[in-house]
Amino acid sequence: MAVKKFSTKYEAAWSDADQLLLCLDTGTWRTKRPVVDKEKCTYCGLCAIYCPPQCMITRADFFEPNLNFCKGCGICAKECLRGAITMRPEGDFTS
Amino acid sequence: MKAKQGELKVMTGNSAAAYGAMLCRPDVVASYPITPQTEVVEQLSRFHADGILDAEMIEVEGENSAMNACAAATLAGGRAFTATSSWGLVYMYDAVLQAAGFRAPVVMVNVNRETPGILAVSSGQQDMIQTRDAGWIQVIVENSQEILDTIIMAFRLAEDYDIQLPVMVNYDGFYISYLAEGVRIPAREDVDQFLSVLKTQPQRTIMDPTRPIGAGSHGLMTEFMELRYRHCAALDRAKKKFDEIDKDYGDFFGRSYGGQIEEYRTEDADFVILTSGSAVGTSRTVVDAKRADGVKVGLVKMRMFRPFPQEKLIKAIKGKKAVGVIDRSVNFGWNCGPIYSELRALTPEIGNIPILSFIDGLASIDITKPHIERVIDDVANAAKGKPYQAVTWIPLEERE
Amino acid sequence: MVEKVKKLPKTFQYFKDEDAFAGGVAFCAGCPLELTLRLLSRVMGRETVIVGTPSCSAPVLYGQNVGAWHRLPYYSCLMTGVASSATGLTRYYKKAGKDVNVVCFTGDGCAADIGFQTLSGAAERGEHFIYVCYENEGYMNTGIQRSSTTPFGATTSTTPVGVAGRGKTTPPKNLPLLMAMHNIPYVATATLSNVDDFARKMQKAMEKKKEGLAYLHVFCPCPVGWGIESDMSIQVCRTAVKTNYFPLWEAEYGKFRLTTTVANPEPITKYVKMFRKFNHLNEKELAVIQEEVNQKYAFLKHLTEFGEHGQPAETPASE
Amino acid sequence: MKEIRFHGRGGQGAVLAARMLAIACVAEGKCVASFPMYGFERRGAPVVAFTRFDDKPIMEKTQIYNPDCLVVIDPGLLKLPTLFTGLNPNGTLILNSAKAFEKQPNENLKLAGVVNATQIAVEEVGRDVPNTCLLGAFAAVTGWVNLKSVQACLSEYFSGDILKKNLRCVERGYNEVKVTKWQ
Numbered sequence: 001m002a003v004k005k006f007s008t009k010y011e012a013a014w015s016d017a018d019q020l021l022l023c024l025d026t027g028t029w030r031t032k033r034p035v036v037d038k039e040k041c042t043y044c045g046l047c048a049i050y051c052p053p054q055c056m057i058t059r060a061d062f063f064e065p066n067l068n069f070c071k072g073c074g075i076c077a078k079e080c081l082r083g084a085i086t087m088r089p090e091g092d093f094t095s
Numbered sequence: 096m097k098a099k100q101g102e103l104k105v106m107t108g109n110s111a112a113a114y115g116a117m118l119c120r121p122d123v124v125a126s127y128p129i130t131p132q133t134e135v136v137e138q139l140s141r142f143h144a145d146g147i148l149d150a151e152m153i154e155v156e157g158e159n160s161a162m163n164a165c166a167a168a169t170l171a172g173g174r175a176f177t178a179t180s181s182w183g184l185v186y187m188y189d190a191v192l193q194a195a196g197f198r199a200p201v202v203m204v205n206v207n208r209e210t211p212g213i214l215a216v217s218s219g220q221q222d223m224i225q226t227r228d229a230g231w232i233q234v235i236v237e238n239s240q241e242i243l244d245t246i247i248m249a250f251r252l253a254e255d256y257d258i259q260l261p262v263m264v265n266y267d268g269f270y271i272s273y274l275a276e277g278v279r280i281p282a283r284e285d286v287d288q289f290l291s292v293l294k295t296q297p298q299r300t301i302m303d304p305t306r307p308i309g310a311g312s313h314g315l316m317t318e319f320m321e322l323r324y325r326h327c328a329a330l331d332r333a334k335k336k337f338d339e340i341d342k343d344y345g346d347f348f349g350r351s352y353g354g355q356i357e358e359y360r361t362e363d364a365d366f367v368i369l370t371s372g373s374a375v376g377t378s379r380t381v382v383d384a385k386r387a388d389g390v391k392v393g394l395v396k397m398r399m400f401r402p403f404p405q406e407k408l409i410k411a412i413k414g415k416k417a418v419g420v421i422d423r424s425v426n427f428g429w430n431c432g433p434i435y436s437e438l439r440a441l442t443p444e445i446g447n448i449p450i451l452s453f454i455d456g457l458a459s460i461d462i463t464k465p466h467i468e469r470v471i472d473d474v475a476n477a478a479k480g481k482p483y484q485a486v487t488w489i490p491l492e493e494r495e
Numbered sequence: 496m497v498e499k500v501k502k503l504p505k506t507f508q509y510f511k512d513e514d515a516f517a518g519g520v521a522f523c524a525g526c527p528l529e530l531t532l533r534l535l536s537r538v539m540g541r542e543t544v545i546v547g548t549p550s551c552s553a554p555v556l557y558g559q560n561v562g563a564w565h566r567l568p569y570y571s572c573l574m575t576g577v578a579s580s581a582t583g584l585t586r587y588y589k590k591a592g593k594d595v596n597v598v599c600f601t602g603d604g605c606a607a608d609i610g611f612q613t614l615s616g617a618a619e620r621g622e623h624f625i626y627v628c629y630e631n632e633g634y635m636n637t638g639i640q641r642s643s644t645t646p647f648g649a650t651t652s653t654t655p656v657g658v659a660g661r662g663k664t665t666p667p668k669n670l671p672l673l674m675a676m677h678n679i680p681y682v683a684t685a686t687l688s689n690v691d692d693f694a695r696k697m698q699k700a701m702e703k704k705k706e707g708l709a710y711l712h713v714f715c716p717c718p719v720g721w722g723i724e725s726d727m728s729i730q731v732c733r734t735a736v737k738t739n740y741f742p743l744w745e746a747e748y749g750k751f752r753l754t755t756t757v758a759n760p761e762p763i764t765k766y767v768k769m770f771r772k773f774n775h776l777n778e779k780e781l782a783v784i785q786e787e788v789n790q791k792y793a794f795l796k797h798l799t800e801f802g803e804h805g806q807p808a809e810t811p812a813s814e
Numbered sequence: 815m816k817e818i819r820f821h822g823r824g825g826q827g828a829v830l831a832a833r834m835l836a837i838a839c840v841a842e843g844k845c846v847a848s849f850p851m852y853g854f855e856r857r858g859a860p861v862v863a864f865t866r867f868d869d870k871p872i873m874e875k876t877q878i879y880n881p882d883c884l885v886v887i888d889p890g891l892l893k894l895p896t897l898f899t900g901l902n903p904n905g906t907l908i909l910n911s912a913k914a915f916e917k918q919p920n921e922n923l924k925l926a927g928v929v930n931a932t933q934i935a936v937e938e939v940g941r942d943v944p945n946t947c948l949l950g951a952f953a954a955v956t957g958w959v960n961l962k963s964v965q966a967c968l969s970e971y972f973s974g975d976i977l978k979k980n981l982r983c984v985e986r987g988y989n990e991v992k993v994t995k996w997q
Contacts, residue, residue, distance in 0.1 A: 003321070006321055007317070007561075008318055008322060008560050010300050013196065013314050015312035015557070015560060015561070016307065016309070016563065017308075017563040018308075019562055022558075022559065022562040022563060023518055024521060025519055026519035026521075027519070029524060043502075045503050045504040050530065052525060052526055052527065052529040052530040052533070053518065053520075053522075053533070058503070066518065071725075074724070077726065078726040105833065105846065122587055122591070123583060125583065150590070151586035153582055153586060153620070154620065155582075155616060156612060156613065159575050159576065160579030160613050162576075163576035163583060164582045164586070167546075167580040167582070167583030168586060170584075171583070172587065173590065175583070189575055190576055193573060193576070269851065270875050276847050302544065302568060302584060304596075307565070309556075309563050309568070312560050315559055318559075318560040373875035376874060380873045380874055459851075462875075463876050464874075
C-alpha cells in the first residue's frame with residue numbers, strides 16, 4: 001500500500017517559522033524567581049542586556065522579567081549594580 | 096523542432112564533461128583536482144578565463160568543500176556542478192549523503208578510479224559502488240559523446256520538480272577520461288531550449304533569505320520516515336523520467352542512449368551478457384563477431400545503476416537461458432561482482448537461470464576482447480545446461 | 496528614591512531588529528550562547544542566513560520539519576561543511592545579485608578542529624561572509640570533551656583527572672590569532688561582559704565582510720561544562736578580560752588593535768578559581784597558565800606594533 | 815580500421831601526437847578514438863598512446879594489442895622486448911632515429927620510415943619535441959592521412975611563431991623520412 005498523505009509540507013527536511021514558531025515554556029524550569037525592587041531600579045538596563053533569554057520587559061521606569069520564559073539563571077540579579085533584583089525561591093509564590 | 100547539428104571536435108571524455116557542464120550554464124562550479132578527473136577542472140577554469148562560462152568558480156581546498164558548496168548553492172536556488180574521482184569521492188562522502196538527504200540537485204561527474212586500501216592510480220568502478228547507498232541517482236556512460244549528452248540530461252533530471260535529487264555521471268578513468276573521440280557539441284541555444292522545460296515547473300523550495308526557512312531540519316520519528324519515503328519515491332520516479340528525458344533528447348538532438356538500459360541484439364538472443372562503462376563498447380564488437388559465428392548472444396548495457404532499473408532488466412532478461420555479468424568492482428562480503436549480486440535479487444522475476452559473475456578490469460586491467468569472448472563462451476555453456484563457475488576473476492585465471 | 500536615568504543605555508542603539516528567537520528555547524539556564532545568538536539576531540537583523548552545525552546551538556537553530564524556534568533563515572551542516580556551505584550560499588547569492596548577510600555560527604570544536612580546513616580555505620579565498628565562533632573551550636553538547644582550544648590543565652571527560660591524569664596536557668590553539676594570520680579584512684575577539692564592544696564588532700564585521708571573510712571569536716563560558724553557577728556567566732567573561740586571559744582585540748588585514756586595555760591585570764588565579772574544571776591545579780600548574788597568559792598577551796602587544804599585512808606601523812615602536 | 819600505437823617518454827609529446835593524428839583523421843571524415851595509458855604524469859617515464867581510425871564508429875575501448883603501425887618517438891625504446899609483440903603482418907614502423915635499420919628488426923615489420931626528428935625539432939623549434947615531425951613522416955610513409963590534414967590539426971594546439979616552426983617540422987618529416995621495405 002502506498003503512502004498517500006504526508007504530514008510534512010515540503011519534499012525535503014525544511015522547517016518554516018511562518019508555518020509554526022516553536023516555543024518552550026521555559027518559565028517552568030525556574031527554581032528561583034527574580035524579583036525587581038522598582039524603587040531601587042535606576043533603569044540602567046544592564047539586566048535586560050545580559051539576560052540570556054532576553055526576557056526582561058521594558059516598562060515605563062523599570063524592568064521586569066517575563067515569567068513565561070525566565071529560566072531563573074540569576075544573571076540579572078548578579079549584574080544589577082544597585083542590588084535591585086533578588087532571587088527568591090519559587091516555593092514562596094503561589095502563581 | 097530539431098536542434099542544429101553541433102560542431103564536431105576531437106576531445107577527451109574529461110573535456111566532453113567540461114563542455115557538457117559549461118553548456119548547461121551552471122551558476123556555481125566547485126571542484127578539487129584529482130587524477131584522472133583533473134582535466135575537467137582545468138577545462139572549466141579555461142572556459143571561465145575565456146569568458147565562455149559565466150559561473151562562480153570556487154577553487155576549494157578539498158572535495159568535501161566542493162560538495163558542500165555545490166549542495167548549498169543548489170539549495171539557494173542555483174545550478175551547480177562538480178567533478179571528482181575515487182578518494183575524492185570518499186573524502187566528500189558525508190557531504191554526498193547530505194546532498195541527497197537535502198534533495199540538492201547537484202550534478203557531479205565521477206571519473207571511476209579504484210578507492211583507498213591498495214594504492215592504485217587506475218581505473219575501476221569501486222568508488223561508484225561504495226556510494227551506491229547514498230541516495231543519489233547514478234548513471235554510467237561509455238564514451239565521450241555520451242558523457243556530454245548525459246550531463247545535459249542529468250541537469251534536467253536532477254532539477255525536475257518531481258525528482259529534486261543529485262545525479263552522479265560515472266565514466267571509467269583513463270579508458271574514457273583520456274579517450275579522445277570526435278564529439279558533437281550542441282549549440283548553446285539548443286541546450287538552453289532543452290533545459291527550458293525546467294523553467295515552466297513550480298519553484299522548488301530554496302533558501303530564500305527573506306523567509307524564515309531552514310534547510311536540514313531535525314526529522315522526528317514518523318516525519319523522518321516520511322522524508323525517507325519521499326526520497327525513495329523520487330528515486331523510483333527518476334527511472335521513468337530518465338527514459339523520457341533520453342527520448343526527448345533523442346528527438347531534439349538526434350542522439351539517445353536507451354534510458355535506463357540499452358539492449359543490443361537481445362531480441363532473439365539465447366543468452367545475454369550485462370556490463371557497463373567502457374566494457375560495453377568492446378563487448379558490442381565481440382557480440383557482433385560471435386553473432387557472425389552463429390552464437391545467439393545479446394548485450395545489456397547498464398546505464399542507470401541507482402535507482403536500479405529492475406523493471407527494464409526483467410523485461411530484457413526474462414526468457415533468456417543464462418546471463419553473465421561483468422563487474423569492474425567487487426562486492427565485499429559476497430565475494431562476487433556488485434551488479435551481479437543485485438541482478439540476482441531479480442531471480443523470482445527472471446526465472447531460475449544461471450547467472451554468472453565475472454570480475455575484470457580492476458586497477459586499469461584491460462577488459463580485452465579475449466576476456467569478453469571467454470565470458471560469452473562460459474555463459475553459452477551454462478545456457479546449454481552445463482555446469483558453471485559462479486564467480487570468475489578473469490585476469491587471475493587467464494594468467495595461469 | 497533613586498534618580499531614574501529614563502533613557503535606555505547605549506547598547507540598545509545597536510539593536511536593528513527584535514529578537515528573532517521564540518521566548519522559550521532549549522538552552523541551559525544562564526548560557527552565554529543563548530545571549531550571543533539573541534544579541535546577534537538583534538544587531539544583525541532578520542535577513543541573516545545562519546549556517547550552523549550539530550552543537551549546543553543545534554536544538555534551537557535547527558527546525559523540526561514543520562516549525563522552527565526562530566525566524567532567521569537557517570542552513571544546517573555537518574561540522575566539516577560549515578564554511579564551505581556558506582561559500583556555496585554566498586557565491587550563488589552573489590551570482591543572483593542578492594546582497595545577503597551569511598553568518599556561520601559554530602563552536603570552537605568545529606572552527607578549530609574538524610571544520611578548520613574549510614574555514615581556513617574560505618578565509619584564503621576571501622569569501623564574503625561572517626564566521627562567528629563561540630568559544631566554550633571544548634565539545635560541550637556531547638558531554639564536555641576536550642577540543643584543541645581547551646586550556647592547559649582543564650579537566651574534561653576525555654582529559655579527566657585521576658591518579659595519573661592531570662587534565663589537558665597541552666596549551667590551547669590560539670584560533671583568533673591563526674585567523675588573523677590569514678590577513679583577512681577583519682578578525683576580532685569579543686565576550687558577553689563587554690556587550691557594546693561585541694555589538695560594535697558585529698556591525699564592523701558586517702561592513703568588512705564586503706571585502707572578504709570576517710571572523711569573530713566570542714568567549715562563551717559553559718556553566719555546566721566548566722562547573723560554575725548559572726548566574727556567574729557574565730562575571731566569568733569579565734574576569735577573563737580583566738586577567739588578560741581573554742584579551743579583546745581586533746585586526747584588519749593583520750593590523751592589530753587592542754579594543755580594551757587592562758591597566759592592572761589581575762592574577763590568573765582569580766579567574767581559574769572560579770570553576771571546577773581547574774580545581775585540581777597545583778601551584779606549578781597555575782604558574783604554567785599564568786606564564787602562558789603573559790606570553791600570549793606580550794605577543795599580542797607586539798603584534799599591535801605592526802601595520803596592515805605585517806608592514807611596520809606608521810609610528811614604529813621605539814628602539 | 816587502422817590501429818596505431820605510440821611509444822614515447824613523458825614530455826616528448828606521444829599523447830599529443832596520438833591526439834593530433836586523430837584530429838587529422840576527423841578532418842578527413844573518419845571516426846577516431848585515441849587515448850594514452852599512464853598513471854601519474856611524469857617527465858621521462860615511458861608512455862604508450864593509442865589511436866584508432868575507421869570509416870565507421872569505433873566501439874573498442876581496449877588498448878591496442880595488434881597494431882598496424884608503431885610510432886616510436888624515443889629511439890631508446892627500440893630495446894623494449896615487447897615493442898613488436900602483436901604487430902600485424904605487413905606492419906609499419908615510424909621511428910625517430912639518426913640511423914637507418916641495418917636489418918629487419920621483426921619479421922612482421924614490412925615497412926619502416928626513419929627520420930631524425932629530434933635533430934629537425936632542435937633545428938626548427940629549438941628543443942627536443944620530435945612529435946610533429948614524426949606525424950609528417952607518418953603521413954608520407956603510410957599514406958593513411960594527408961599532409962594537409964596533419965598540418966591543419968596543428969592549429970588546435972599551436973599558434974603564431976610556434977605554429978610556423980612546427981609546420982616546418984611536419985613538412986621536413988614528410989620530405990626527409992627514409993623508407994625501408996622488407997619482403
